[in-house]
Amino acid sequence: MAKVSAKRQITLPVDQCISAHINAGDDVISFVDRQGVISIVKKQAGAAKGILKNIPVEAVVSEQESLESAVRK
Template sequence: MPKVSAKRQITLPVSQCEALGIEPGDDVESFVAHGQLTIVKKQKGAARGVLRHVQGNPSMTDEESLASSLL
């Protein structure tokens, strides 16, 4: 059973890493949902195309764009 170190680090069991394809040096993300901690291996390019439908307005300055998002 893994324990949390003084630096709040957790060592994952080898069997779990192998099952998920997690290798030393891989990036993972953790989040809490419904009182449970979930760790997910980040996949390179997984978000590619997510904002493809968003259209920019080239006539708007960065400042105007930022101000409009705060409304």
């Protein structure tokens, strides 16, 4: 069983890392659901490729326009 260190670090068991193809130095993301369950997912280059392909993009948006659009939502 893993324990949380004083720095809130957790060492993952080797067998879980092997199953999830997580190696030393890999980037991971953690998520917490509403029941408090923590999921750890290995970040993979290109995993989101294509998700945004059908969204129209304005070529030039100023920082101010970006901030204003975020405030309006």
